[in-house]
Amino acid sequence: MDALAVDPVLLAQGPLPAYRARLAGGDLAPDPAQELAAERLQELWLKLRGYDPAGKPAVNGGLLARLMRSKPAEGANEDHPGGLYLVGEVGRGKSMLMDLFFAAARVSRKRRIHFHRFMQDAHQRIHAWKWANPNGEDPIPPLADAIAAEAALLCFDEFQVNDIADAMILGRLFQALFARAVVVVATSNTLPDDLFKGQPGRDAFLPFIALLKQNLDVLLMEAGPDYRRERLRGMPTWYVPADARAGRALDAAFAELTGRAPLAQQRLIVMGRALSVPVAAAGVARFDFATLCATALGAGDYLALATHFHCLVLDGIPRLSAENADAARRFIVLVDALYEHRVKLVASADAGPDQLAPRGDGAAVFARTASRLAEMQSQEYLALPHLT
Numbered sequence: 195m196d197a198l199a200v201d202p203v204l205l206a207q208g209p210l211p212a213y214r215a216r217l218a219g220g221d222l223a224p225d226p227a228q229e230l231a232a233e234r235l236q237e238l239w240l241k242l243r244g245y246d247p248a249g250k251p252a253v254n255g256g257l258l259a260r261l262m263r264s265k266p267a268e269g270a271n272e273d274h275p276g277g278l279y280l281v282g283e284v285g286r287g288k289s290m291l292m293d294l295f296f297a298a299a300r301v302s303r304k305r306r307i308h309f310h311r312f313m314q315d316a317h318q319r320i321h322a323w324k325w326a327n328p329n330g331e332d333p334i335p336p337l338a339d340a341i342a343a344e345a346a347l348l349c350f351d352e353f354q355v356n357d358i359a360d361a362m363i364l365g366r367l368f369q370a371l372f373a374r375a376v377v378v379v380a381t382s383n384t385l386p387d388d389l390f391k392g393q394p395g396r397d398a399f400l401p402f403i404a405l406l407k408q409n410l411d412v413l414l415m416e417a418g419p420d421y422r423r424e425r426l427r428g429m430p431t432w433y434v435p436a437d438a439r440a441g442r443a444l445d446a447a448f449a450e451l452t453g454r455a456p457l458a459q460q461r462l463i464v465m466g467r468a469l470s471v472p473v474a475a476a477g478v479a480r481f482d483f484a485t486l487c488a489t490a491l492g493a494g495d496y497l498a499l500a501t502h503f504h505c506l507v508l509d510g511i512p513r514l515s516a517e518n519a520d521a522a523r524r525f526i527v528l529v530d531a532l533y534e535h536r537v538k539l540v541a542s543a544d545a546g547p548d549q550l551a552p553r554g555d556g557a558a559v560f561a562r563t564a565s566r567l568a569e570m571q572s573q574e575y576l577a578l579p580h581l582t
Contacts, residue, residue, distance in 0.1 A: 201215065205294075205297055205298045206298070207298075208235075208236045208239040208240065208298050209232055209235045209236055209239055209291065209294040209295040209298045210232045210233055210235070210236035210239075212294045212297075212298060213228070213229075213232040213291065213294055214232075222287075225287065227282070227286065227415040227416050228286070228287050228291060228415070230413070230415075231280055231287075231288070231291050231413055231415055232291055232294075234278060234411070234413055235278065235291060235292075235294070235295040235379075238275060238276065238277070238278055238295070238377075238379070239295060239298055239299060239300075241275035241276070242275055242299055242300065242301055242347065242377065243300045244300055244301075245275060245300075245301050245346055245347070245377070246301070246302060246303065246346055247342075247346055247374070247375035247376075248303070248343070248346065274372070274375050274377070274409075275377055276377070276409065276410065276411060277377050277378040277379055277380075277409060277410040277411070278379045278380075278410060278411050278413060279353070279378075279379075279380050279382065279386065279406065279410040279411065279412045279413065280292065280379075280380065280381045280382070280413055280415060281381075281382045281383070281384065281385050281386075281412060281413070281414050281415065282383070282414060282415030282416070283383065283415075283579070284383055284477060284504050284579075284580055286415045287415075288381035288382075288415060289351050289352075289381055289453065289455055289476050290453055292306075292349055292351065292379055292381050293306070293455065295349070295379065296347075296349045296379075299347055301346055301347045301377075302346075303343075303344060303345050303346045303347070304345055304346065304347040304348075304349070305344060305345035305347070305348055305349070306349040306351070306456065307348070307349070307350065307351070307458075308350070308351050308352055308458055308460060308474075308475075309350040309351065309352055309353045309354065309380070310352070310354070310460060310461070310462075311458055311459075311460060311461075312348075312350060313357070313360045314461055316337060316341075316363065316367065317359065317360075317363075319333075319337050319340065320333045320334075320337060320363070323336060323337065334363070334366045334367055334370055335370060337367065337370075338367060338370030338371050338373075338374055339374070341371060341376070342371060342374035342375075342376050345376065346375070346376060346377060347376070347377045347378075347379070348371075348376055348377070348378050348379070349378075349379045349380070350378065350379070350380040350381070351380075351381050351455070351476070352381060352382065352383070352477065353380040353381065353382040353384075354382060354383070354384060354389070355389045355390045355399075356390070356393075357463050358393065358394070358395060359463075361390050361393070361395065361396075361398075361399045361402075362395075362398075364399070364402045365399070365401050365402035365405060368402065368405060368406070368409075369405055372405070372409050378409070378410060380410070383582075385412070385414070386403050386406050386407050386412060387403060389403060389406075426451070426505075426538055426576045427573065427576065427577075429447060429450070429540070430443070430447075431538070431539065431540045431541070431570070431571050431576070432540075432541055432542075432543065432546065432547070432567075432571055433541070433542040433543070434542070434543055434544070434545060434546060435542075435543075435544055435545075436509065436510045436511065436512075436542035436543055436544050437542075440509075440542035441509060441542065443542070444480075444507055444509055444540065444541075444542055447507060447540050448478065448480055448507045448540075451476070451478045451505055451507070451540070452475040452476040452478045453476055455475040455476040456475060457473050457474070457475045458473070458474065458475065459471065459472060459473060459474075460474045460479070462498045462499070462502055464494050464495050464498045465494055469491070469495050469498060469499075471499075471503075472485065474503065477503055477504045477505065477580075478503060478504070478505040478506075478507065479499060479502075479503040479505075479506050479507070480506075480507040480508075480509070481506070481507075481508055481509070482508070482509040482510050483508060483509065483510045483511045483512065483521070483525075484510070484521075486508065486524075486528065487521040487522075487524040487525045487528060488518070488520075488521045488524075491524060492524075492527070493527050493531065496524075496527055496528045496530075496531040496532075497531050497535075499528075499531070499532075499537075500531040500532050500534070500535040500537050501535055501581075501582045502582075503537065504537060504538065504580035505537060505538040505539075505540065506532060506537055506538070506539050506540070507540045507541070508539060508540070508541040508542075509541070509542055510542060510543075511525070511541055511542065511543035511544065511550065512543075512544050513544050513545055513549075513550055513551075514550050514551045514560065515551075522551070522560070525563070526559070526560065526563045529563050529566055529567060529570075530563075530566070532570070533566045533569075533570060534581070535580065535581045535582070536575070536578045536579065536580050536581050537580060538570070538575075538576055538580075539567070539570050547563075547564040547565075547567035547568050548564050548568070550564065551564070
């Protein structure tokens, strides 16, 4: 769903009129949970018209700053417009609604970003600050100053916390951002109370959850149609051969599956190291076969992809033989991870699943993979929910 495709006149009136125009035009089906979310976003949009707290002094020094860094805030600023945390199952339209809100927001300084990318950027800035200030100065206040100077409104897509390094800085960073009157809107598949659940060190993370609930209204979008799975209904998922025509078809499929959301490179942390995802959006990742299977990746990497993304678009699967045996083995492990977590695969290949491997030993080893690939193209499989 491309928010920029909405009539600018309607966007100028806020996300709710823009949403209702999509509804009237048949681009969306009636959905009470989406309507309620659009109404709440409209309320926030009204409060934010012309919002710019840049003239207010930042809390970055003295006794107040030390108190801010040592305990949770007792509440949002009195004149702070608040924020919104949209939570619901995948495919509920959360990102589409936030994109409409972001496009309509009359805020001169605003930023829409995938949450994991935001945290990667924060870690990089902290590292740079520590390198430039080796005497132990606290990097959080200057980081919050920089972020607040860049954006009075932050819109986070896919808010999720799985990394202990993120968990360790989130409380103080967001406390500082809220103190600087930054407004936050976020989408997530996880309720605040379930963030970082079951992870070591979660007790130290609980103040951040309290801070989040204190500063953001939490709106649960009740279960309903999964619009991402609806997009897959009737869509071809296996294109042969892997030529330019197939590439164009995958381009179109990727755009449809992401709802034409802004694309970005992402990075997942796997056992302490970074796994680069060339391009992703709205829970959909895209790779070419060589990048994913002809490089030194393993089961842990594929598991991280399978739990983080509900759909994978894969370009250029070749015929598998003794000449690319290592890549073939990795591909088998990849398919197992995708299948076990019900990830949807849209791919181009030099042959159908049953013809990818040659006759003989290679074909025997590949038989289960071919069977799984065939099942993954069925409507029954495509209707299954993603398992994280």
